[in-house]
Amino acid sequence: MPEGGRFTFAHELAHDFGCKHDEDDRGAPRFTVAAQGHDFRTGVWPFRQQRLTVMHRTGTTDTRIMHFSNPAVEFRNRETGLDGETENAQQLSDAACLIASYRESPFTIDIDGPHRANNQDTYTWCIETDHCAGFIDSIQWEYSYDALNFRPLLAGLCVTNRMPLVENLYFRVTVHCSDGQSATTFHTTLNRNGIPPCEESAPEGPSLQTEVPATRRLSAEASAPFQLFPNPAAAQVHLAFELAQPSEVEIILVDIGGRRRVWRRATYPAGHQSEVLNLSDWPSGYYIVEWRVGERRERQALVKR
Numbered sequence: 485m486p487e488g489g490r491f492t493f494a495h496e497l498a499h500d501f502g503c504k505h506d507e508d509d510r511g512a513p514r515f516t517v518a519a520q521g522h523d524f525r526t527g528v529w530p531f532r533q534q535r536l537t538v539m540h541r542t543g544t545t546d547t548r549i550m551h552f553s554n555p556a557v558e559f560r561n562r563e564t565g566l567d568g569e570t571e572n573a574q575q576l577s578d579a580a581c582l583i584a585s586y587r588e589s590p591f592t593i594d595i596d597g598p599h600r601a602n603n604q605d606t607y608t609w610c611i612e613t614d615h616c617a618g619f620i621d622s623i624q625w626e627y628s629y630d631a632l633n634f635r636p637l638l639a640g641l642c643v644t645n646r647m648p649l650v651e652n653l654y655f656r657v658t659v660h661c662s663d664g665q666s667a668t669t670f671h672t673t674l675n676r677n678g679i680p681p682c683e684e685s686a687p688e689g690p691s692l693q694t695e696v697p698a699t700r701r702l703s704a705e706a707s708a709p710f711q712l713f714p715n716p717a718a719a720q721v722h723l724a725f726e727l728a729q730p731s732e733v734e735i736i737l738v739d740i741g742g743r744r745r746v747w748r749r750a751t752y753p754a755g756h757q758s759e760v761l762n763l764s765d766w767p768s769g770y771y772i773v774e775w776r777v778g779e780r781r782e783r784q785a786l787v788k789r
């Protein structure tokens with residue numbers, strides 16, 4: 485078997501740039517450059533070897549060298565092309581800008597925010613958009629603690645959010661541009677409290693914003709009256725909620741069979757509240773957490789691992 489490759493993908497792609505085989509008809513009018521493959525010999529007898537550039541035709545056992553024909557470039561002391569005769573490298577250069585402008589740059593988005601963060605500290609993540617030939621129509625943020633189950637988050641270009649306890653935080657964002665294009669992207673923020681200490685000294689991303697006041701809350705809480713995290717949960721789950729005035733709150737756990745157990749009944753002061761609820765004596769499965777204040781009842785699904 486001959487050594488080397490055939491570089492078929494590079495060969496076919498170069499055809500799209502106007503490059504031709506070694507014996508192709510140059511046609512009329514003649515190409516402005518000789519966009520043709522080249523072959524030559526290297527070495528001395530009995531080690532002489534035929535060398536084929538990328539656009540040279542090959543038989544079933546031939547290989548090519550990883551060069552386009554180019555009189556300015558040598559391979560083993562031999563020019564890989566001839567001036568005005570075989571110059572596919574020149575054809576690639578000449579066609580590059582024309583081909584790059586076949587299509588406008590597509591709409592792209594990116595999430596700028598920390599890649600590593602601390603348990604329950606507050607950070608900000610923002611969307612950056614590029615090549616929207618109009619205005620941003622809509623932004624749909626979603627977040628997840630397990631990268632599988634995403635929940636909607638009401639937010640604009642930026643979201644300020646608290647890291648969950650131990651769990652990582654995953655974002656998925658879809659943005660629609662008024663020109664009809666849309667794009668989706670993901671961002672993962674690892675919870676540094678959940679990874680081995682030796683990795684904690686890894687450098688921060690340049691975009692880490694630590695000055696965000698810790699009093700700012702997850703935007704989803706404006707719509708969701710209470711929050712469960714992590715979810716799915718293992719031994720314990722944190723339940724957080726905000727009260728406008730001192731109130732009696734009842735937290736009830738409902739299992740898949742409809743059995744209810746009051747988990748907590750207490751009067752809480754106004755402001756941000758959080759509870760750690762022990763799940764260790766509950767079987768794995770799907771639950772509903774019901775949160776009651778006065779006449780108000782809110783429910784959320786909870787998965788116990």
Ligand SMILES: [Zn+2]
Nearest residue numbers: 495496499505
């Ligand atoms: Zn070909």
